[in-house]
Amino acid sequence: MKTRLIWGNLVSGDLKKTAAFYTALGFKQHHGSEELVSFVFGETSQFIINFFTEERLSNPVNGGLSILKNANEAIFSLSADSREEVDQWVEKVRKAGGTIFSEPQHYEQGYTFGFADPDNHKFNILYWPGM
Template sequence: MKTRLIWGNLVSNDLEKTAKFYTDLGFILNGESEEMTSFKFGQNGFIINFFTKQRLEKAVNGNLTDAKNQNEIIFSLSAESKQNVDEWVEKVKLAGGTIFAEPQNYEQGYTFGFSDPDGHKFNILYWPGM
């Protein structure tokens, strides 16, 4: 069997705060309702939906990870250059994100890590040729 699309579903403890954070970072709003806000990421438009805790717990039929205290996943976003990585650092700080890994060289690349207001983790990575 083939799948047509893939997207991510994460919890948001404050939809307004989540929407503002990702809007401030320049991501494209994909949709919103009383129970969710959704954004497109990257050139391919990968969608991440952020649901209220109650709605997502109902969908998974169980409890959710507290991303501020536990790790669940890390999304990687590619950058165009080392300078672009450093620009992202400042943008994330201004938007209210938390830097959990300062900018650093990694093999032939350059990266840093941040978390959003709910603790969901991302890294911005410049990798030559990617």
């Protein structure tokens, strides 16, 4: 059995704001409707994050996801090719209206920072030599 695509499903409090944020960061929109907006993460287009309205995900089949304000549901890690690229991401996130929850820092041999989108979904950008 082969996995062709991977989807992450998250809740958005405002789909238009979510779409504007991820578009400003340069991600390619995969799908959009009144109930969801999806973006492709990664060069291979095999990981897509769907941002649904809370009403859509309140369906018991989907497990009733919600927006967490004081906890982490997950932290998605995105790779960068250099320390300079990590710093460029910091500026893009700030301009797009994201929140930096972990300022750029050296971690072992890598360099990273963490940000949250308008709904507090967490990401970190990481440069790790050789990866």
